[in-house]
Amino acid sequence: MNLLLAAAYVLIWGSAFNAARLVVLEWPVLWSLALRFALTAPLVWLVWRALRAPWPRGGDRWRVLFMGGVGVGVYLSLSWGAAAFIPAGLVSLLAAAAPLFVALGEAAQGRRLPARGWLGLALAWGGVCVLGGFRAADGLAEAEALGIALGGAAVQALGLLVYAPARARVDPWTANLVQSCAAAAVTLVLALAFAVPPPEGASAAAIGGMAYSVVLVGVAGYALFFVVIGRFGAARAAALQLLAPPVAVAIGWAGFGERLYATDLLGGAMTLLGLALLFRTRPG
Numbered sequence: 001m002n003l004l005l006a007a008a009y010v011l012i013w014g015s016a017f018n019a020a021r022l023v024v025l026e027w028p029v030l031w032s033l034a035l036r037f038a039l040t041a042p043l044v045w046l047v048w049r050a051l052r053a054p055w056p057r058g059g060d061r062w063r064v065l066f067m068g069g070v071g072v073g074v075y076l077s078l079s080w081g082a083a084a085f086i087p088a089g090l091v092s093l094l095a096a097a098a099p100l101f102v103a104l105g106e107a108a109q110g111r112r113l114p115a116r117g118w119l120g121l122a123l124a125w126g127g128v129c130v131l132g133g134f135r136a137a138d139g140l141a142e143a144e145a146l147g148i149a150l151g152g153a154a155v156q157a158l159g160l161l162v163y164a165p166a167r168a169r170v171d172p173w174t175a176n177l178v179q180s181c182a183a184a185a186v187t188l189v190l191a192l193a194f195a196v197p198p199p200e201g202a203s204a205a206a207i208g209g210m211a212y213s214v215v216l217v218g219v220a221g222y223a224l225f226f227v228v229i230g231r232f233g234a235a236r237a238a239a240l241q242l243l244a245p246p247v248a249v250a251i252g253w254a255g256f257g258e259r260l261y262a263t264d265l266l267g268g269a270m271t272l273l274g275l276a277l278l279f280r281t282r283p284g
Helices: 003-012 016-024 029-051 059-083 088-097 098-108 113-140 140-166 172-193 203-230 234-241 244-256 263-280
Strands: none
Touching: 003 016, 003 113, 003 203, 003 234, 016 059, 016 088, 016 203, 016 244, 016 263, 029 059, 029 172, 029 203, 059 088, 059 140, 059 172, 088 113, 088 140, 088 244, 088 263, 098 113, 098 140, 098 263, 113 140, 113 203, 113 263, 172 203, 203 234
């Protein structure tokens, strides 16, 4: 049972950006995300209502709203935007680099990081440099997309740092509901502010990708995340998340004909190993 649970968890999160790529190859990114969150929020509300989860109090409300608007809405706007230009496996890898920014932020706030953590940071950032440097030599468009995806990871990390003090006090389903609503509002405002034209039609692939992103990632994926955290603990759940980028690469290669270079694999392996070392320095 535990093996099936872990496999489902890795498969859903590993395939998230592959599904997103099906959508953003046809639809504008901001409208895609506004629709995704607008469809996700009512489904999450049904779970939240059934569980009678409590509402956040005081300053925790603003922390959850910030995480939703910035740490989810802006982060995915950048990541989904990058997925239109580079393989989903690379986007998944760079999204997984958010803990690197979180660790740097915690270090800047005075939290002591053990030597193994600093080694992990150095190795992971070295992997990002290898990956980005060789991609930059291959073309400006891909280099910009990598930078956008990495910027998304930084924005997600900012949201996590702001939300962190409230995490133990806010019910996970309440957080998911508020974040979905905030992300829907932010992406819709951005789409209108930048005068992005709404999508005019959709293929079966785009509709399937959206349905997958809403139901399996937005609802089932988060439900599974909470179950995995409870069953395996935070450290093992983080370790399972490191399997998501290789799964995204495999799906992109087998299902969509996406191609990676040897330097992508080298840089990705360095980054994942560095992240593994970093996670091992944290309790959970």
